[in-house]
Amino acid sequence: MSVSHQDSHCPSCQSRRQFLGSGLILGLGLVLPSLSVAGSFKQFNGDILVNGRQATSRTRIHAGSLITTSANSSTSFVIGNNAFMMRPNSQVKFTPQGNSRVSISTLRLITGGLLSVFGPGPKKLITTTATIGIRGTGVYMEAQEASTYFCLCYGKVDLSANVSVDKTQELETKHHVGRNINQEGLIDQAGMTNHTDDELEMLEGLVGRKVPFV
Secondary structure, X not given: OHHHHHHHOOHHHHHHHHHHHHHHHHHHHHHOOOOOOOEEEEEEEOOEEEOOEEOOOOOEEOOOOEEEEOOOOEEEEEEOOEEEEEOOOOEEEEEEOOOOOOOEEEEEEEXXXXXXXXXXXXXXXXXXXXXXXXXXXXXXXXXXXXXXXXXXXXXXXXXXXXXXXXXXXXXXXXXXXXXXXXXXXXXXEEOXXXXXXXXXXXXXXXXXXXXXXX
């Protein structure tokens, strides 16, 4: 009680406590990321469109964005606890969970190539010929008009062809399992192509994680 009494008559002590308190709040704000903040580009090369408009490296990305790369462009970016690397001549459309700016429910790869690492939580990935259900994993996809190349880099997914979504393949691996899915619904085994472990490590590092095979 005597300390409180003394402090009540010590303006400099009160000011110091207020300064320390506000400093702690600011410090926490710097350490803890806001889950309501939109995503951002981490690598930006060439001409890139976000929602049909020319983007810059400072353009913000949210969980409902449509992102397009041209023949001379590529990019990597983060949305929430997910990170992505887009190849040239690619287009991807995200669908948010509710009104969230960072929580993704669906990713549709319309064309081109996309390497992705996801945080925990269910999501659906859709291409021209395949639908994949995931719960936190790393994948690479290439979508063409009549076929899809899909590689489960690590984790577990439910994979089905769009013409027979009632027939699902469960895939699980710690290090790369590939599949080709054509428009007739055939799912064939495939190797690892057009992406690297170094790229996966880089993407996981953008969201503060490590790949499971290191």
